[in-house]
Amino acid sequence: MKxxxxxxxxxxxxxxxxxAKPKGGLRGTVVDVETNLPVVSSTVRIEGTSIxxxxxxxxxxxxxxxxxxxxxxxISAVGYETQKIDVLIRENRDTTLEIGLRxxxxxAGEVVITANKKVQTVQEVPISxxxxxxxxxxxxxxxxxxxxxxxxxxxxxxxxxxxxxxxxGFAFGxxxxxxxxxxxxxxxxxxxxxxxxDAIPFPLIEQIEVIKGAGSALYGASALGGVINLITREPxxxxxxxxxxxxxxxxxxxxxxxxxxxxxxxxxxxxxxYSQRFGKFGVSSSASYSKDEGYRLYNQEEHxxxxxxxxxxxxxxxxxxxxxQFSRSYRDDWVYWxxxxxxxxxxxxxxxxxxxxxxxxxxxxxxxxxISSNHFFTFKxxxxxxxxxxxxxxxxxxxxxxQSINSEIQFNSKINELINLTYGLNFINNNVKAKIYGNQNQxxxxxxxxxxxRFGDLVITYGxxxxxxxxxxxxxxxSKAKVEFSPKAGLAYRTAFNSTVRASIGKGFxxxxxxxxxxxxxxxxxxxxxxxxxxxxxxxxxxxGYNLPLIINSVPIILDCSIYNxxxxxxxxxxxxxxxxxxxxFVNTTRARVTGxxxxxxxxxxxxxxxxxxxNVMNPIDLDNNKKLKYRSxxxxxxxxxxxxDNFELNADYRYKSKTERVDDELRFQIKNFDARxxxxxxxxxxxxxFSDFSIALSSYNxxxxxxTEVPGNLGKTRQIVLSVNYVANR
Amino acid sequence: xxxxxxxxxxIFLLVSCQEGLAPxxxxxxxxxxxxxxxxPPDSLIKDLRxxxxxxxxxxxxxxEVLTGNAIFTESLLPIKNQECNYFIEIDKFxxxxxxxxxxxxxxxxxxxxVVGIYSNDTVNYVPEKIVLSKPATINIDxxxxxxxxxxxxF
Numbered sequence: 001m002k003x004x005x006x007x008x009x010x011x012x013x014x015x016x017x018x019x020a021k022p023k024g025g026l027r028g029t030v031v032d033v034e035t036n037l038p039v040v041s042s043t044v045r046i047e048g049t050s051i052x053x054x055x056x057x058x059x060x061x062x063x064x065x066x067x068x069x070x071x072x073x074x075i076s077a078v079g080y081e082t083q084k085i086d087v088l089i090r091e092n093r094d095t096t097l098e099i100g101l102r103x104x105x106x107x108a109g110e111v112v113i114t115a116n117k118k119v120q121t122v123q124e125v126p127i128s129x130x131x132x133x134x135x136x137x138x139x140x141x142x143x144x145x146x147x148x149x150x151x152x153x154x155x156x157x158x159x160x161x162x163x164x165x166x167x168x169g170f171a172f173g174x175x176x177x178x179x180x181x182x183x184x185x186x187x188x189x190x191x192x193x194x195x196x197x198d199a200i201p202f203p204l205i206e207q208i209e210v211i212k213g214a215g216s217a218l219y220g221a222s223a224l225g226g227v228i229n230l231i232t233r234e235p236x237x238x239x240x241x242x243x244x245x246x247x248x249x250x251x252x253x254x255x256x257x258x259x260x261x262x263x264x265x266x267x268x269x270x271x272x273x274y275s276q277r278f279g280k281f282g283v284s285s286s287a288s289y290s291k292d293e294g295y296r297l298y299n300q301e302e303h304x305x306x307x308x309x310x311x312x313x314x315x316x317x318x319x320x321x322x323x324x325q326f327s328r329s330y331r332d333d334w335v336y337w338x339x340x341x342x343x344x345x346x347x348x349x350x351x352x353x354x355x356x357x358x359x360x361x362x363x364x365x366x367x368x369x370x371i372s373s374n375h376f377f378t379f380k381x382x383x384x385x386x387x388x389x390x391x392x393x394x395x396x397x398x399x400x401x402x403q404s405i406n407s408e409i410q411f412n413s414k415i416n417e418l419i420n421l422t423y424g425l426n427f428i429n430n431n432v433k434a435k436i437y438g439n440q441n442q443x444x445x446x447x448x449x450x451x452x453x454r455f456g457d458l459v460i461t462y463g464x465x466x467x468x469x470x471x472x473x474x475x476x477x478x479s480k481a482k483v484e485f486s487p488k489a490g491l492a493y494r495t496a497f498n499s500t501v502r503a504s505i506g507k508g509f510x511x512x513x514x515x516x517x518x519x520x521x522x523x524x525x526x527x528x529x530x531x532x533x534x535x536x537x538x539x540x541x542x543x544x545g546y547n548l549p550l551i552i553n554s555v556p557i558i559l560d561c562s563i564y565n566x567x568x569x570x571x572x573x574x575x576x577x578x579x580x581x582x583x584x585x586f587v588n589t590t591r592a593r594v595t596g597x598x599x600x601x602x603x604x605x606x607x608x609x610x611x612x613x614x615x616n617v618m619n620p621i622d623l624d625n626n627k628k629l630k631y632r633s634x635x636x637x638x639x640x641x642x643x644x645x646d647n648f649e650l651n652a653d654y655r656y657k658s659k660t661e662r663v664d665d666e667l668r669f670q671i672k673n674f675d676a677r678x679x680x681x682x683x684x685x686x687x688x689x690x691f692s693d694f695s696i697a698l699s700s701y702n703x704x705x706x707x708x709t710e711v712p713g714n715l716g717k718t719r720q721i722v723l724s725v726n727y728v729a730n731r
Numbered sequence: 732x733x734x735x736x737x738x739x740x741x742i743f744l745l746v747s748c749q750e751g752l753a754p755x756x757x758x759x760x761x762x763x764x765x766x767x768x769x770x771p772p773d774s775l776i777k778d779l780r781x782x783x784x785x786x787x788x789x790x791x792x793x794x795e796v797l798t799g800n801a802i803f804t805e806s807l808l809p810i811k812n813q814e815c816n817y818f819i820e821i822d823k824f825x826x827x828x829x830x831x832x833x834x835x836x837x838x839x840x841x842x843x844x845v846v847g848i849y850s851n852d853t854v855n856y857v858p859e860k861i862v863l864s865k866p867a868t869i870n871i872d873x874x875x876x877x878x879x880x881x882x883x884x885f
Contacts, residue, residue, distance in 0.1 A: 257754045339820075341754045578840065605735070641739060654742055665797070673755070673822075681749045707751035715752070 024089040027062040028097030030055045030075060039101050041236050041730075042077030047084070048118040048412045048420065049376040051317055051368055054236040054277075063316040069373015074119060075099050078135075082121055089373065112209050113184070113231060118412055118422060124459045126490025126504040128212040128545055128562045128598060130155075134205045134233070143246065143269050143290065145197045145208075147701075149228070150655065152210055153614035153638055154598045158631075158710045160195050164212050165564060166594040166620040167225025167539070169631035170711055171574050175513045175586070177225035177537075179215070183232055183323070185364045185382035188222055190402035190430035191437055193513030196386060199327040199360035200230060201307035203242060203273035203286040207231045212598065213541035213564065214508025217488030220426060220446050220467050224508035224539050225566075232309060232323075233275045235282030240275040241729040248722030250295040251705065258344045258715075265293040267720065284309040294332070295718045296344040298352050301331040317370035325362040330355050333390060335524040336713030340673035343707075343715040350524070354391050356398075361385040374414040382406040395522040400434030402514075415451075422463075423449035432514050436521040440514045441472040443481075450488070457494040464488060469511045473518075474532055484509045484536060499548040508539040512572055516586040525670050526582045528574075535588050538569040557603040568592040573630075576666035592629055594620045612640040630664060631711075633657040633680075649688040656681055663712050671713035680708045680716070697724040758826070758863045761818035762872040764833060764847065766810060771837075771877050778836035779807045779846075781817045781873075787829040787858050788884040792843050803834075821863055828861040830884070833873050845881050847873040856882050 030039045038059025045052030052073075053061045068091050076082040080101035089095055112122050112129060122129060130152045142148050146157045156163040161170055167177045180187050180195045189196060208230055215223035233240060248267035252259055271288035289304045309323035333356050337343045346352075367379040382405070389399040410424035428444040450463030470481035490504030512534035519528045545562035571590040577583045596618030604610040615637035620629035628634070635658040643650040657680040667674040683706075686699035698721070705719035760783065770776070780803040784795055795801035804817045821828075833847030849871050850856045861869065 255754050340752065341757070341820075343752070343754070609735075611735070639742065652739075654746060668796070676752055678751055679749075681746045681751070683743065683746055704747050704749075706746075706749060707753065709752065 022068045022091040023065040024068050024091055025062070025064050025094035026066060026087060026089060026097070027060070027094055028099055030059045030061065030077070030099045030101060032080070033100035033102050039077050039080065041238055042075060042080070042101065043234075045074050045076075045119050046370070046376075047072035047074050047120060048414075048422075049368060049370065049378075051319060051370060051376070053316065054234070056237050065315050066317055067370055067372045071373055073097075074121065075101065077101055079103060084121065113229065123494060123500045123547070124492050126459070126461055126492045126502045127506075128502075128543060128560075128564075130210045130212065132208040132210075134207060137202065137205070143202055143244075143271065143288070145195075145200050145202065145228075145230070148208060149210070151638065151640075151653070153600055153636065154212060154596070154616035154618075155210065156633065156636070156657070156710075160197050162195060162228070163632070164210070164226035165566060165596060165598070165616070166618050166629065166632045167566065167568070169573060169629060171586075174574075175510065175516050175572055176222060177508075177510060179219050179222040179227050181219075181227065181229040182362070183321070183364070183366070184229060184378075185366070185380055186219075186222075186404070186406050186428075187362060187382070187384050188404070189384070189386040190404035190442070190514065191386070191400045191432045191434060191440075192402075192515040193222060193510075194515075196327075196358075196360055198301075198303045198329050199305065199325065199362065199386075201232060201286045201305065201309075201325060203244070203271040203288060204232045204275065204284055204307060204309075205230050206233045212562075213504070213543055213566070214486075214488075214506045214539050216467075216484075216486035216508040216510075217463055217465050217506050218422075218448055218450060220428075220448075220465060220486075221444060221469065221484075221510050224510040224537065233273070233284055235275045235277040235284050235311065237277050238730055240273070242273045242727065243271070244724060244726045245270050246722050246724045248720055250293075250717075251719045251721060253295075253344070253707070253718050254705065257341050260295075260297040260344050265295055267292045267722065280313045282311045282313075294334075295720075296334060296337075296346075296715065298332045298346045298350060299334040301329065303327065303329040319366075319368045321364070321366040321368075323362075323364045325360070327360045328358070330357050332356075333524070335526075336671045337715065338672065340676045347524070351392065356388065356390050358386065358388040360387070376412045378408075378410045380406070380408045380410070398436050398521055398523065400432060400436060402430065402432045402434070404431075405429045418454050420452040420454075421449065422452070423447075430514065437514050437518040438473075438520075440518055442511075442514060443470050443478070444468065445478075445481075459492045460489075461491070462487075462489040467509070469536075471511075471514070471517070482511065482536065484538075497548065497550070499546065502545045502547070503543065505540070505542045508541060509536050510538075510572075511536045512586065516572055519586070526584055528584045528586075529577070531585050531587060534572055534586060535570050537572050537588065540567045541565075555603055555605050557601060560600045562598040564594075564596055564598065566594040568594065576664065582666075582670045589624070590629070591623045592621060593623055594618055594629070594632075608644045610642045612638070614638045628661040630662045631660050633660055647690045649690070650685070651688075652683065652685045654681070654683050657710075660710075667712050674712040677709050677712075678707075680710065681706050682708075682716075693727055693729050695724075695726045695728075697726070698722075699724065755822040756866040758821045758824070758866050759818055759868045760821070760828070760831070760861070760871055761816070761868065762870050763814055763816055764807070764873045764875055765814045766875050766877070767813075768876045768878045770810065775837045776808070776810075776835055776877075777838070779810065780804050780834055781807070781819060782832055782834045783819050783821070783828045783861075784830040784832075785827060789830060791841055791885045792834060793841060824866070825862065825864045828863070830858045831861065831871065832858075833875050835877075843885070844883055846877055847875040848881055849873070 030042045042055045044061045055061045066089050068089050073085045154165045162178045174192045211227040215227040246269040249264040269290040273286040275284040286307045292301045305327035307325040311321040338345045338347050362384050364382045370376050384404045387401045406428050408426040413421045426446040430442040432440045446467040448465035453460045464487035468481040468483045470478050486507040488506035492502045518530045521528050543564035548559045550557045570588040573589045574584045575587045598616045600614040602612035620632040622629050637656045639654045641652045659679045683703045688697040701720040708716045782803040784801045789795045831849035832845045834843045835846045848856045
């Protein structure tokens with residue numbers, strides 16, 4: 001297997017580097033159509049690949065030695081509408097282009113990567129896809145992924161548990177039903193199959209793309225509920241340097257019984273990011289440190305992270321990216337409150353000296369090349385190691401070292417003028433050495449293919465993926481592996497007024513993680529016992545959506561609406577084995593259905609005032625007992641306002657979630673006032689002042705200091721006030 | 732534009748009227764349990780709790796707690812120095828405690844017996860009712876003799 005693997009790598013690299021192909025060149029200038037001034041740092045990419053270039057200070061770009069043929073170019077820049085141009089590269093000739101970009105009033109026509117594993121415009125995507133641009137993180141003093149995702153409608157984030165359109169309940173993040181990717185490479189831990197939100201190079205994130213709905217047809221296991229792809233900044237000729245310092249406090253709660261100290265609890269964060277290209281060599285790096293004393297006693301967290309990404313362009317059609325990350329964190333082992341009366345303190349029996357320490361290492365290598373004008377390929381390798389341990393002894397000692405290796409080769413081929421094909425092979429090996437899970441090994445071998453047919457304004461996609469999963473201690477050898485097929489079909493049709501109708505149906509699946517199968521652990525009064533007989537959980541996602549850009553009385557408005565239905569089978573949920581003891585086992589419990597409407601409307605009403613209204617209404621039903629699914633809100637909404645005046649920018653957001661209708665009743669034996677829950681009303685606001693390369697922002701999270709729970713026995717974050725100083729040089 | 736600003740202000744006004752969670756005002760029943768006579772062996776005293784039932788006679792402890800008709804203290808084990816303290820918090824008003832007892836688990840999860848009863852009747856041990864109409868602190872002490880046979884409701 002290893003030999004075959006090495007051979008494949010060598011074959012691919014040598015074929016792309018050494019095989020002589022007829023080549024031509026492409027050069028051009030990108031200008032603003034209204035001012036005729038050059039557009040600096042715009043991205044010029046070949047559709048379907050991430051290969052391309054950036055414009056320099058004169059708005060000029062150049063791609064040398066491209067294999068001859070016909071290509072589609074996507075030209076995008078911040079603040080401009082994306083342009084798509086057909087271009088023909090001829091042998092030994094330079095094609096010259098003059099490209100005009102139109103300034104955009106609203107975010108539309110964005111370029112995305114995640115939906116079909118290739119670069120394309122969002123209007124051609126047949127599924128709901130939300131985008132968050134990295135620049136808003138500084139505006140709102142957001143420094144963690146969980147806070148950033150809270151701004152996307154129909155996503156609920158509780159601790160590291162991410163639920164897209166009601167796909168997940170609450171299981172301390174174990175067995176995530178959304179896959180997290182950094183630049184397309186999965187970063188789920190090998191043991192828990194969970195998302196580590198503290199191990200993300202946040203200062204370098206340029207865009208977050210979220211697919212709402214099953215994505216297993218391209219991304220395999222864990223993409224049952226959706227896909228979250230974090231896209232890091234590509235180094236450009238212009239240097240990008242940013243430094244941010246946040247200093248914050250949690251204000252004292254209204255109620256004296258919730259005060260934990262005479263002083264205000266503090267929050268300190270610093271982060272740096274740097275990115276620049278030097279000829280063929282590019283480098284991006286970030287580092288961050290944060291210490292959060294927490295709004296609760298025994299809830300401190302300290303994180304540090306370093307990330308480095310380099311890329312080398314062998315030529316304009318062959319690129320190698322290498323990246324590495326190390327993060328380290330210490331946190332108190334807060335699980336639930338003592339009682340609602342002392343909601344900011346853990347149970348009196350808690351050993352306050354116990355801390356959880358964890359290290360995370362991530363290395364990735366990505367090789368991209370254009371074989372010919374009709375064939376591109378990408379070869380990705382990722383290594384992700386998580387280490388965790390606490391400081392207790394006996395049955396409460398927790399330790400795990402988990403490694404996940406991910407290798408994928410992907411091809412994009414243009415079969416003819418109408419059909420594009422994306423296909424590839426994927427191998428994943430999860431290896432765990434843990435006191436709490438034993439020594440375990442889990443493998444996936446997968447193959448996928450997806451075709452995209454264009455008929456004028458209609459784009460039809462269809463395809464599927466085979467995944468074979470084998471866990472050594474269950475399936476013995478690979479011949480006993482469990483094979484899943486995940487098909488998918490979708491269409492996107494651009495109608496009159498530039499509106500788009502989309503529809504899709506796809507299957508998702510997720511085998512149990514190693515933690516769900518083998519956990520044998522005691523913590524804070526709970527005991528988790530193993531279950532090696534877990535079946536794969538599955539979903540079928542269907543949706544119909546409509547995207548309509550409008551201009552009413554010179555006011556641009558973008559409306560987007562989806563109606564969706566997710567059928568969920570054999571959901572793996574933690575369940576109390578008896579009604580009266582805190583002994584938990586992960587079991588296949590639920591046949592469920594989540595039907596809903598997801599609506600988003602945004603508008604920049606004047607040059608200085610913009611707003612967005614989004615809501616999600618869903619009916620999450622446990623069909624086995626005809627009750628609402630636990631830990632889901634039926635209605636959630638976000639209302640956002642932005643005011644711009646001179647150098648000031650004021651952002652205000654209101655988020656609402658209806659009260660979760662059901663939680664686990666058995667928690668009453670362990671958690672006092674486990675049932676204390678209310679609708680969530682949260683107001684966040686920030687005021688920013690920009691001068692030169694600096695900005696100063698005063699932000700408040702939960703400005704009205706509203707008290708709520710999202711998880712039983714856990715008071716939500718109380719009011720936080722943060723002063724941020726940010727320096728960004730982009731020159 | 733004016734209308735929009737008014738709408739924003741209205742939203743903020745409505746949101747700021749929401750109260751959210753707050754500490755609960757509670758009644759507390761607390762006291763001391765004194766153990767007299769010989770203690771049973773550890774194998775026959777797996778758990779010990781004070782249980783407040785809303786109804787008398789109750790079904791078994793587990794069912795009554797699960798249905799919200801009873802609440803109990805944290806485990807009082809291990810018993811030290813022949814006495815221990817307890818407290819129970821009640822956060823619903825008005826509330827009636829029809830049967831307040833010290834209960835021992837001697838076997839499986841469903842095997843409990845009553846070893847102390849709040850009663851003024853020292854012959855038939857007819858339970859004394861406690862009616863709580865507002866937050867208050869009530870002191871009730873128990874004397875538990877594991878060798879004395881008390882009327883068992885379950």
